[in-house]
Every structure is written in structure tokens, then in C-alpha cells.
Amino acid sequence: MWNPKSTAYLIAAYSAGFPQGSVFFCVVDPDVGSGARTPVVVQCDGNYFVGPDNGQFEIIRRRAAQTRTSRITWQPKELSASFHGRDLYAPISARCATAGFDGLELVEATRFEDWPDDLAEIVYVDHYGNAMSGLRAELVARDAHVNCAAHQFASAATFAKVPRGTAFWYCNSNGLLELAVNQGHAAQMPGLSIGAPVHVIR
Amino acid sequence: MWNPKSTAYLIAAYSAGFPQGSVFFCVVDPDVGSGARTPVVVQCDGNYFVGPDNGQFEIIRRRAAQTRTSRITWQPKELSASFHGRDLYAPISARCATAGFDGLELVEATRFEDWPDDLAEIVYVDHYGNAMSGLRAELVARDAHVNCAAHQFASAATFAKVPRGTAFWYCNSNGLLELAVNQGHAAQMPGLSIGAPVHVIR
């Protein structure tokens, strides 16, 4: 939560596989209302990404062949101080989905060049307690071990491959290296929270 | 939860800004199945509010220029004892949205005249732990302090205006005075639960 850097790796993983012309409405925006961030539409290889230019789009932009970033200059009649998702980004997303978007004012996207291509940290904990990292699993050897918060994880292809209650890592359905417990809640293991470093060990 | 009085102030705040002809399907109904409440459609300034006449609609009615309350006389083929939202109010809401609603049997709405125009209590705690009051923030001086459950809150325009972990009050995106903690969970402060009195201090 409140973490545009973690979000950047999730957006890159979750947006794969959608048909061209898809619109992604992305609002992890802890600075909402502060004026610190430019509201943008980022076009990447035929898809639209709508939200604040706070790093969320760094990785999707880096991995795209073609990108174009436009400032959103439209303003709603009433703009609340704290909910630009509703007031600004949702109507712009609807416009992208129906009429397309021709932002006349191209802007230089803010770059976060020190962010790695893959983030060796927990970036998200889902409803079931599975802890996703920002690492693309295809870049990790399947027989590697993973350490996180002093816990060790061997790999398995699916939940059913390990006994109930056993922790493991696997390539999740979005291609990220994920820490999980079969029929359990991985994030209840001490230290498995967003930002925790993930170490791959050969 | 289970509180038609708190709900009345939320409905009034959340229904603002919708286009005319909107249908609000409102079922906070702890007395469901008891026969204690009349099922109604309330028309207020061109919008429809559907649900039990248990006080939920007191504030929206009070603030409207024109209101009309009709008893729902239609009965579904099967009416469960505990889920009139599904069996009765949802189909009627769908009818309001598609064909309109001409309730032939107008009824006198139950009045809750002792309820204030603005409720100086916590009326809702959202997913993030933000605690909304029933006070319209536009009626409160922006430099006022607020007390709730022995905690004191200064005002801030947005979350980003205070340090991480700091509690404050602000005018939320629905116009209500809300107690929050930047990147934290206000309702974990002892006593910040629904019904707790909120005191505005000049």
C-alpha cells in the first residue's frame, strides 16, 4: 500500500496478456492533492495506462517498444482534494476506452533510473496471504532456493505438489516469483511483508 | 453496521453528484423480516431511494426540495425471511432504473425529527481505517480542532500534508469531516468506532 515502486512491478506483470487497446486505471497515489505529481496517460504498445506520474509506470515503460506520455490537462467541474481516482483518472480512463486519447501536451515522463528491472522484494500480499516478489520467475532457475526474512523456500510447480502447510516458491499466474503455503497463509510468517528483501540462492 | 441512523448521513453524503434519475439501493435493515418497517421508494429531486423506511432516508428527505414516498406493494413469488435486499429491494431498484416507478400508494414517511441535521459522531469506518463523521465539513472552520475519544486532531487538506503516521481531520471526498492517519489506520486508535462522539473545538 502507498507504494508506487512496488506497484510498478505489479502493473508490468498484471498487464501482460490483455488485448491491444486495453485501458489500465492505476491509482496508487499517496501524494494525492499535493500537486507533487503530474497526471498522465501513458501509451505503451497500444495500451493505455492512466494515473499519476509517480513511478507506477516506470517498468511498463521500460519494457515497452513504443511509449508516449501525455499530461492530462482536462479538469473536472469539481475535483476533491483526496480522491483523484474518482474525479480525474476514472473519467479519463473511460474516455480512453471509448474515444481514445490524443493528449496534445506530451511530457517527459519522470524517470526512476535507479530502480532495477526486477525487484528482489515482496511487492504485494494477496487476500490468501501469498507474498509476491517483483522478480520475473522466468529469470530464476527452477531449482533455486529463495530466502526471505530468514525463511527458506524450495520451489514447486503448484500448491498440490507440496504437503498441506508447507511453504514453497513458484512462478505465479502473472509470471512473478511468489512465496506461498499450501492451504495456509504465507504472510503470517514473521517478516514476510511488503518491502522484505528476497534472496535467490543457487 | 446495523445502524439506520448512521446510514442516513452516509446516504445524504454519498448520493450527491449523481446524475438525475439515479437509483440508490439502500438496505441497512436490522429488522428484516420482522414486519416492523414499511418497504418504500423515496423520490427526492429526481432520484430514487429504495429500501426500508427505518430512518435511512430521513436526512436525504430533509435536504431535498421535493420528496414523495411510496409503499412497495409488489411481492416476489418467494420472499425469504432474512434477505429482502435480494428478494424485494433489488428487483424494485431494477424497475426504477429501467421503467421508472409510479407507486400508487403514497405513504407518510416515518419521521425522525429528533435527529440533528449533522451528526457529531463517527458514522462509518472504511477499509483503510478512516473514520467518517456525520458532519458536513463545509460547516466546520478549517482551523478548528476536533476531539474524538480523547484524541485530538488538527486539520490538513490532504494526507500528504502531514508526516507519515500523523492523525488529522480533513474534508473527505464526499464532503464529510473524516478522521485519518497518513499511511496508517485511524480506527485502531482506542475508542474510534461507530457512534463515538466527535467534538469540534474552535
Place this chain on the structure above:
Amino acid sequence: MWNPKSTAYLIAAYSAGFPQGSVFFCVVDPDVGSGARTPVVVQCDGNYFVGPDNGQFEIIRRRAAQTRTSRITWQPKELSASFHGRDLYAPISARCATAGFDGLELVEATRFEDWPDDLAEIVYVDHYGNAMSGLRAELVARDAHVNCAAHQFASAATFAKVPRGTAFWYCNSNGLLELAVNQGHAAQMPGLSIGAPVHVIR
């Protein structure tokens, strides 16, 4: 969770009352990716049930006049190891809803003949903490008492019929015998979790 047997009784209860031609997309699939289960479409009295043949459909099949089980032979271009709900069952459900489904390869459904017609256990705990059993309440005398995990429950028609905080059982809106507390959280009573035996006492 992770329990196809409990799910079987829920599917049978929740699918009642839908119009003919409805599609039920049912994926409680702890063995996903293991190859242990056949992906099927079950047609029951004009409705479609889509998911793994792991027992989920045992009760709906048993109660139907006409059933037909077909293996899903279609494969998506990319099938993740852990999310067949998204990759396989969702597109097939969409096809059932739009074009119908003519599975050419009929299969013998896996039978779970030792499962009872009604399951005297907690099968689900909802968001409010109400604990549903797998017993159809119409088969239980309304003046019966129910025991579960050493707690005793008298019957009531609705929540409003008992004082706030009182535990009771009732026929829920899907026809199941459910344990609840008026304006409380039944599943916080020790032992009231999925799988706990439910005893009906005359």
C-alpha cells in the same frame, strides 16, 4: 476454503432460483495444476456448471432430473499452472453463456457416493460471521435445537426475533440451516469453523 465437499452443498443451495440457461463458474480447486482432476461442464436441468470434477458438482447432480457431464478439451494458448479459473474455466463459462456448450466428449462424472444428501457440518462462514451448515432447513423441525461445538442454538425466524447478542439458528435465504448471532459474529464462538459437526436435537 480448499474444500470441494463443503462447496458441493453450497453450490446446490446457491444455484436454486436462477433462470434456466444460467452459467455457474465454480472453482474450488486445491489440486489445480496437478492433473488429478478432469475439467468439465456439467449440464443440470438446463443450467451449466463449469469447473473441475472434484466433487463440487456431486450434490447438484444428485438432485437434478437430467444431467450430462462433458470433458473440456479446449486448451487456451497459455495455461498457467495455478490459475485455471482465469485461463480455462472463465473462457469456457463465457462460451456457455453466449454460444452454449456442446461438449462432444461425454465423460462419466466422478461419484462421491458416500457423501450424504445433506451434510451436518459447517460448510461456510460468511463475511458477517454467520456459519452455514450443509443441511436443508426445510428437513429440520422448526422447534428443534441444534448443537455445534458444545454451543446450543434455539431456532428463530429472523435476526430481529432474538435480543441483540443472542445466538440462534434459522433457515437462511438459500434454504440452509445457519447459525447466527443477532448483530454479532457467530464464528467467533470457539469451534464454529468449517467442518464442525452440527447436531439436530428433537
